[in-house]
Amino acid sequence: MSTLIIEADGGSRGNPGPAGSGAVVIDADTGEILVEIARFIGVATNNVAEYIGLISALEWITDNRSEASVNVRMDSKLVIEQMSGNWKIKHPDMQQLAIRANQLASKLRVSYQWIPREQNSRADALANKAMDEAEDSTISSASDASAPTIPGATGSGSAGTHGTMSSVVEFNRTAPSSVRAPGGVTEPLTTVILVRHGRTALTESKKISGSGGENPFLSEAGIEDAKAVARELAKIGTSGPWAHLEAPSVIVASPINRTVHTATIIAQQLGIAVEKNEDIAEIAFGDWDGHTNEEVLAKWPEEFRRWQGSWDVSPPNGESLEAFDLRVQRGRRRILEQHAGKTVVVVTHVMPTRGFLRAANEGGISAYWRPQISPCSISIVRFWGDQAAEIITMNSTSHLV
Numbered sequence: 001m002s003t004l005i006i007e008a009d010g011g012s013r014g015n016p017g018p019a020g021s022g023a024v025v026i027d028a029d030t031g032e033i034l035v036e037i038a039r040f041i042g043v044a045t046n047n048v049a050e051y052i053g054l055i056s057a058l059e060w061i062t063d064n065r066s067e068a069s070v071n072v073r074m075d076s077k078l079v080i081e082q083m084s085g086n087w088k089i090k091h092p093d094m095q096q097l098a099i100r101a102n103q104l105a106s107k108l109r110v111s112y113q114w115i116p117r118e119q120n121s122r123a124d125a126l127a128n129k130a131m132d133e134a135e136d137s138t139i140s141s142a143s144d145a146s147a148p149t150i151p152g153a154t155g156s157g158s159a160g161t162h163g164t165m166s167s168v169v170e171f172n173r174t175a176p177s178s179v180r181a182p183g184g185v186t187e188p189l190t191t192v193i194l195v196r197h198g199r200t201a202l203t204e205s206k207k208i209s210g211s212g213g214e215n216p217f218l219s220e221a222g223i224e225d226a227k228a229v230a231r232e233l234a235k236i237g238t239s240g241p242w243a244h245l246e247a248p249s250v251i252v253a254s255p256i257n258r259t260v261h262t263a264t265i266i267a268q269q270l271g272i273a274v275e276k277n278e279d280i281a282e283i284a285f286g287d288w289d290g291h292t293n294e295e296v297l298a299k300w301p302e303e304f305r306r307w308q309g310s311w312d313v314s315p316p317n318g319e320s321l322e323a324f325d326l327r328v329q330r331g332r333r334r335i336l337e338q339h340a341g342k343t344v345v346v347v348t349h350v351m352p353t354r355g356f357l358r359a360a361n362e363g364g365i366s367a368y369w370r371p372q373i374s375p376c377s378i379s380i381v382r383f384w385g386d387q388a389a390e391i392i393t394m395n396s397t398s399h400l401v
Contacts, residue, residue, distance in 0.1 A: 003028040006057040006072045009123035010049025019044035021053030022126025035140040038130040042234040044271025050076040051097035058104035069109040075117040092273045176388045187385030188341040194379040197258040198222030211281045213289030218261045225376035226262045230269035232399035246343045253347040254281045263347040279331025282349035286318025328355035360389035
């Protein structure tokens with residue numbers, strides 16, 4: 001049985017501040033470096049970055065060398081002692097990261113060893129590379145070093161700065177482009193980044209999944225989707241299509257397993273704790289949960305048609321659109337009140353996402369049926385309380401390609 005060595009590190013310029021992690025996976029028998037992983041995290045603390053360095057290496061080994069035993073070597077006394085079970089984990093951010101690390105480690109044979117900082121220079125260099133370049137990189141021994149460079153394909157932006165925008169894009173960082181509120185807008189700007197959860201077994205089988213019935217976690221494909229959207233969210237405020245927005249500082253999630261699972265993966269990337277809001281849970285489909293649309297139409301044809309065209313009709317043992325909309329708008333207002341002036345990632349479901357968009361558009365019942373909301377898609381809305389709103393993007397999925 002082969003043995004692999006993980007050297008992992010993380011850093012933050014400001015603590016919290018722009019943060020990056022680095023990890024090296026080494027074959028203990030040959031000394032060959034199998035992979036070097038640098039991750040730009042966004043704004044985070046040193047401890048969060050250290051954990052993400054460890055997690056990125058454990059993920060690579062789980063995907064590529066799961067039969068090997070693993071020796072983790074880090075200069076973070078905190079991470080080594082917590083992962084060894086010797087120190088309690090009190091901070092909620094650390095608890096979530098430790099849960100993810102332990103999930104991965106439970107699939108492997110892992111030991112932990114503290115090393116002096118000077119023996120961890122390779123991982124430290126990768127963490128600094130991530131912070132310097134504000135982007136991720138993974139270099140493995142099996143990668144094709146001769147692959148051609150594509151002009152214009154390099155990353156842009158740097159930590160703590162807003163990227164440039166095309167001259168055809170008109171954008172005001174504080175005020176809406178058009179205001180219908182008498183006397184203008186007095187409420188602070190709150191940017192809401194809506195993320196639908198990743199795929200589950202029910203999503204993949206095209207079955208209805210509401211707030212009742214089965215409560216699955218993400219599938220393997222859903223986990224990969226969540227990682228992709230997390231990396232995209234980490235770029236907001238620094239690079240990419242939304243470099244002009246403020247970086248996220250809050251994550252709010254529906255309490256259902258698939259949204260909490262997605263939010264936890266995002267939290268690991270952003271270094272932000274997850275808050276839960278029951279009002280943004282998916283609509284209760286009642287007896288329709290676990291059935292495909294075709295099955296529902298075959299068994300409850302009249303009830304289904306009446307429900308789609310009415311505010312006050314409920315699915316059997318389910319929730320009417322009127323009751324659901326009141327709940328979601330209550331949750332939306334609570335988020336705007338509690339996090340006014342911030343950029344908030346809201347990890348939720350299809351119908352609550354449509355509810356936020358309906359509020360922005362002041363739409364009717366059709367707003368709940370027309371927008372397509374894909375797994376791990378991004379929709380961005382700027383709210384000035386209930387005075388004004390602008391939809392920046394809807395159902396963006398380019399990060400999943």
